[in-house]
Amino acid sequence: MAKSVWDEIKDLFKSDDEKAEERQKELDDALERERDVVEQLDELDRQYRESIADEEDEDLTEELEKLFPSDSGYREKEYSAQTDEQIEQQAKAEGDAAKQQDTEELQRRFESDKQKLEGSKDSSDKSLKDSYAELEKLYDELKQRTRDDALKRGVARGSIASSQIEGLENELTGDRAQARQSYMDSVNDIDRKLKQLQADKDSALEQLDIAYAAELAQRIDKLKADRDKQVEKYEEYNWDVRRKNAAYAAKRERDIAEYLRERDKEKQETQRKREELENTVGYTGEKRENYAKRYEIAYQFYSSLSPDIASDALMASPNMRYYLGEYHYNQLLRSLKDAKAAAHENDRYL
Numbered sequence: 001m002a003k004s005v006w007d008e009i010k011d012l013f014k015s016d017d018e019k020a021e022e023r024q025k026e027l028d029d030a031l032e033r034e035r036d037v038v039e040q041l042d043e044l045d046r047q048y049r050e051s052i053a054d055e056e057d058e059d060l061t062e063e064l065e066k067l068f069p070s071d072s073g074y075r076e077k078e079y080s081a082q083t084d085e086q087i088e089q090q091a092k093a094e095g096d097a098a099k100q101q102d103t104e105e106l107q108r109r110f111e112s113d114k115q116k117l118e119g120s121k122d123s124s125d126k127s128l129k130d131s132y133a134e135l136e137k138l139y140d141e142l143k144q145r146t147r148d149d150a151l152k153r154g155v156a157r158g159s160i161a162s163s164q165i166e167g168l169e170n171e172l173t174g175d176r177a178q179a180r181q182s183y184m185d186s187v188n189d190i191d192r193k194l195k196q197l198q199a200d201k202d203s204a205l206e207q208l209d210i211a212y213a214a215e216l217a218q219r220i221d222k223l224k225a226d227r228d229k230q231v232e233k234y235e236e237y238n239w240d241v242r243r244k245n246a247a248y249a250a251k252r253e254r255d256i257a258e259y260l261r262e263r264d265k266e267k268q269e270t271q272r273k274r275e276e277l278e279n280t281v282g283y284t285g286e287k288r289e290n291y292a293k294r295y296e297i298a299y300q301f302y303s304s305l306s307p308d309i310a311s312d313a314l315m316a317s318p319n320m321r322y323y324l325g326e327y328h329y330n331q332l333l334r335s336l337k338d339a340k341a342a343a344h345e346n347d348r349y350l
Contacts, residue, residue, distance in 0.1 A: 023309065023312075026306065026309050027309055027312060027313055027316055030305050030309060030310075030313035030316075031313065031316060031317065033301075034301065034313070034317060034319075037297060037298060037301045038319050038323070040297050041294050041297060041298070041319070041323040041324075042323070044290055044293055044294050044297075044323075045294075045323060047290070048286070048287065048290040051286065052286075064256055064259075067259065068252050068255055068256050068259070070252070072244065072245050072248035072249070074241045074244045074245050074248070075241065076237075076238040076241045076242070077234055077237060077238060077241075079230065079231065079234040081227055081230070081231050082223075082227055084224065087220060087223045087224055087227065088220055090223065091216055091219040091220045091223055092216060094219065095212055095215060095216045095219060098212070099208065099209075099212045102208060103205065103208060106201065106204055106205065106208065107201075110197065110198075110201045113197055114194065114197060117190050117193050117194050117197065118190075118194075120186075120190055125187075275326070278325065278326070278327055279325075279326040279327050279330075280327075281327075283325070283327065291324070291325055291327075291328055294323055294324055294328065295324060295328040295331070295332060298314075298320060298323070298324055298328075298332055299332055299335070302314055302332065302336055303336075303339070307336070307339045307340040307342070307343040308340060308343065310336045310339065310340065311333060311336035311337045311340055314329075314332060314333055314336055315333070320332075
C-alpha cells in the first residue's frame, strides 16, 4: 500500500535510525503474515512431491524387478514325512496281510492232511466191514462143504461134522478178532497222526506269530531309517536352495545398490540440466501447473504489501526461493521491484 502525502511529510522529520527501525518492523510484520502463505505453499509442495514420488516409486519398482528379478528360480521341495505312528500302522497293515495269507496257506495244508487221514480212517472202517463180509462168506462156504461132505459119508458121521463146523466158527471168530485188532491199530495210528497234525499246526501258528513279530519290528526299523534318510536328503536339498537364494538375494542387493548409485548420478545430472532450462524458460506439465498456483498465492500476498518493502520482504524470506523455484522467484522479485520503481516514480511527480 502506497504512503499518503502526509506520511511522506512525516518521514522527512524522522531520523535515519527511526526510519530503519520502522522499516525493520514492517519487514518483521510481513514475515509474520507470511506464515499463512507458507502453509498454503507447503501443502502444494507436499501434493507435488507425493505425486512424483508415487510415479517414481512405481516406475522404479517395476524397473528394478525387470532388471533384477526378485525370484531366483530356486525352489524348495516339500516332503511330508510319516510319523512314527503312521509307520507302525503301515508296517502292521502290511504284516497282517502277509501273515493272514501265510496262516490261510497253513490252514489249507492242515485241512488237506486232516482230510487224507480221516479218509484213511474211513477206508479202514470199510476194509474192516469188507473183511467181515469176506470172512463170513468164506466160512459159510466151508461150513456148507462140511455139511455136504457129512451127507455123503452118512448120518453117523454127523457129530464129526458138527465138531468140524464148530471149529470153523471158532476160526471165524479168531479171524474176525484179528481183523478187528488190525482195524483198531490202524485207527489208533490215524488218531495219533491227527493229534500230531493238530500239534504241528498249533506249533506252526505260534512260530508264525513269533516270526512275524520279529519281522514287524525289523520292518518298522527299516521304514523309519528310510524315512530319516529321505528327510535328510530333502533337508540337504532345501538347505542348498536356501543358501543359493540367500546368495542370490545378497548379489541382487549389491547390484541394485550399484545400479541406483549410477542412476542417481544420471538423475542428478538430468535434474541439473532441467533446472538450468527451467530457470530460463519456466516449468512444464504438472510442475508448471503446481508452481503457477504457488506463484499466484505468493504474488497476491506480496502485492498486498507496501511496494517499498515488498521486494525486500521477499528477499528476506527464508522459504520463498524454495517454494517458488528460481524461475518464479526471480519473476516475482522483478515484478515487485518494478512496482516499487513505479511507485517511486509516481511519488516524484506528486
